[in-house]
Amino acid sequence: MARALINVPRKARRGEIIEIKTLLSHPMETGYRRDNVGNPIPRDIINRFVCIYNGTEVFQADFFPAVAANPFLSFCTVATESGTLEFRWTDDHGNAQTASASIEVE
Amino acid sequence: MEIIQRKSATRRVFLIGAGSSIGCSTFVMRSASATPSSMAAAIREVVGETAVRQGRVKLDIPPLVENGNTVSLNVSVDSPMTELDHVKSIHIFNEKNPQPNVTIFHLTPRVGRARVSTRIRLADSQKVVAIARLSDGSFWYDSADVMVTLAACLEDLR
Numbered sequence: 488m489a490r491a492l493i494n495v496p497r498k499a500r501r502g503e504i505i506e507i508k509t510l511l512s513h514p515m516e517t518g519y520r521r522d523n524v525g526n527p528i529p530r531d532i533i534n535r536f537v538c539i540y541n542g543t544e545v546f547q548a549d550f551f552p553a554v555a556a557n558p559f560l561s562f563c564t565v566a567t568e569s570g571t572l573e574f575r576w577t578d579d580h581g582n583a584q585t586a587s588a589s590i591e592v593e
Numbered sequence: 594m595e596i597i598q599r600k601s602a603t604r605r606v607f608l609i610g611a612g613s614s615i616g617c618s619t620f621v622m623r624s625a626s627a628t629p630s631s632m633a634a635a636i637r638e639v640v641g642e643t644a645v646r647q648g649r650v651k652l653d654i655p656p657l658v659e660n661g662n663t664v665s666l667n668v669s670v671d672s673p674m675t676e677l678d679h680v681k682s683i684h685i686f687n688e689k690n691p692q693p694n695v696t697i698f699h700l701t702p703r704v705g706r707a708r709v710s711t712r713i714r715l716a717d718s719q720k721v722v723a724i725a726r727l728s729d730g731s732f733w734y735d736s737a738d739v740m741v742t743l744a745a746c747l748e749d750l751r
Contacts, residue, residue, distance in 0.1 A: 504705035547699040553690050553714050555663045561710035
């Protein structure tokens with residue numbers, strides 16, 4: 488399983504716009520490269536990312552092979568209530584990897 | 594799309610003038626190539642027949658990158674991000690990679706601020722275009738030219 492790094496502030500004021508950074512370790516194989524005997528290397532990328540804040544999808548991204556290896560994303564969200572932020576990356580085979588972070592909103 | 598083409602035409606005029614004075618004719622020729630059709634088709638698929646206006650979107654990407662395997666890209670849209678007026682999605686396109694699509698960000702009013710950063714691959718020196726779809730159905734764009742010294746995608750493992 489690949490490793491995910493996420494950066495979410497632990498505390499925030501209600502209504503504050505917070506920045507979230509995520510990085511997933513993944514080769515993002517484009518499908519356009521060949522191995523050392525000339526066979527094409529099959530495509531294997533993360534094609535979807537979802538951020539779920541207490542059950543509500545707040546941000547999604549669709550990735551194509553032009554996204555660099557170890558896909559990095561930085562985006563914002565409004566700190567509405569205390570709870571958990573769940574992150575889900577889905578690859579070409581339909582396998583999902585998740586990570587989560589909790590946030591305290593005052 | 595018309596707007597994009599018109600813009601590149603004025604750019605061409607400018608570059609021909611600049612090129613003749615400083616003598617960088619190869620650069621002029623490269624910039625004068627029309628927007629490749631695959632990118633135009635991919636954009637058409639998203640916007641349909643709607644006019645795409647320049648403005649409100651700001652695409653931040655280094656003008657000169659050494660390694661096309663990781664190019665940082667930052668896109669922001671001037672929008673209040675309220676229920677009534679927000680950015681629905683931001684689409685990133687490129688001209689010369691094997692595929693015209695790079696990424697699509699789907700935003701909701703809950704993000705608060707329409708600003709996203711990521712890292713992308715570029716196979717050649719080319720134009721990158723960001724198109725934002727707003728909740729009122731309008732489309733806005735910004736584009737940037739990037740010079741790439743070491744291209745992505747082309748290297749083999751052998």
